[in-house]
Amino acid sequence: MRLRCAVLLIAFLAGHAHAADDSVGKQLFTKGTTPHCAICHTLQDAGAAGQVGPSLDELKPDAERVAKAIRNGISQMPAFSDLTEQQVQAIAQYVARATGAAK
């Protein structure tokens, strides 16, 4: 019984942590960067319908690819060097999960 409670608690915490990560990433995605991601990208989960860059729903980039694009820039996309590594990771993980690239 105690073991089962612990398992449930861990599962709850993990689930909670997961949700918390996504809310930070989502917030950064929609309005936390300059310019913000949603101006150029489409990502249904974030209500973003930008048309300049690739649609993330279609591209389904994994977190590493997103992080690399944010850090270094790619094609027309500038490097977002003002973001902390933690913020970059939060956006990257969120995008990867929102598009189904990561579960």
Add this chain to the structure above:
Amino acid sequence: MKSPTDPGRRRLLTSGSAALAAAGIGSVTRAVAQTPAALAAAPQAKPLPAYVSWKDAGSMIVHTPTTIETKRTAFGTSLITPADRLYIRNNLPAPDVSIVANRDAWTVAVDGVRKPRNLTVAELKTLGLDTLATVLQCSGNGRSYFPSKPSGTKWTVGAAGCVIWSGVPVRVVAEALGGVAGGMQFMTGTGGETLPAGIDPKTVIVERSVPLKAMEDALLAWEMNGEPVPHAHGGPLRLIVPGYSGVNNIKYIKRLAFTASETDAAIQRTNYRMSPPGTKGSPSFPAVWEMDAKSWINSPAPEAGPARAGWVQVTGVALGGVNAVRRVEVSLDGGKSWRDASLVGPNLGRYAWRQFVLQTQLKPGTYVMASRVTDSQGNVQVETSPDNAGGYLNSGWRSHAVTVVVA
């Protein structure tokens, strides 16, 4: 040729051929038994986006809604690439289609001349006329063949076509406005795309500068392959810079300026630069401008399955960039030995591509087939193009070789 402005007819043709295909296959069970590979690949095919729904879906590979290439097997051998098979690469979403409702009213601002002014398409049509065949080729065509796997659309050979344009020579327009002002070294074109709010326009605006000499043969074109330039290809008015890669041929051109320096728009300053893999583009690296001598084989195509042993016509296309095509050689052994191919079809000038054919008898086996063009100045298509961060201008014959099974 089907009219891009007549989607109704295209739909009819498409549904007609679908019905024929269904009738020909007979039963689904049989189709599954016969073409497991084709069916397995089918779910990956993306539909054409609405703004180019008039394209021939069976001839195209849709990478993204703004990057769509012609299948190698769909070029045909009629030299000119039909509009409904021509590739699409838009750096920004196309402006609203309402801009082609009254094409003659579209206005381009001409600057950097002694008497700068705005000119409508109707006015341009009174100034002069020329017709030109050019190879339109995306700067990144062939990117997928670079070993460093650069980011960006994984184009194979189909981000290219040979197209006929009609319009007024830029040279004539400049003369009509008193000539190019002193000290100008570049011709800078600006696209009329709508820019998103909340972002520095310079980061996304489609504005390109090319060396002033490129104006000599450049056109402001309102017609493509006998019809008004389709909206998706830059209508009502597109700047055509013959011999220069696609991005320099500004769609929906709203400003044409002769300038003392290159634009500082990101698309010129940091993008479309020949910087080594792993580096960022900057003005210290060469801009992506003139295309190189390049050729490739369209048939037999590996994707068409094994070729039949016996007499085979090895065909393809060859361009000389800014020079005419003089000679094309074909190798059937991966570049160990070469034989001269014949140039076939009309010569539409130095900016058009030439078709080539090598007739040969092949026994069953596997062949690595390559082609190599020599231009009128004696430049030979390179074996390997320099790999670069953006994956631009891949013209190397070795990476463009096809491996064909003959059975």
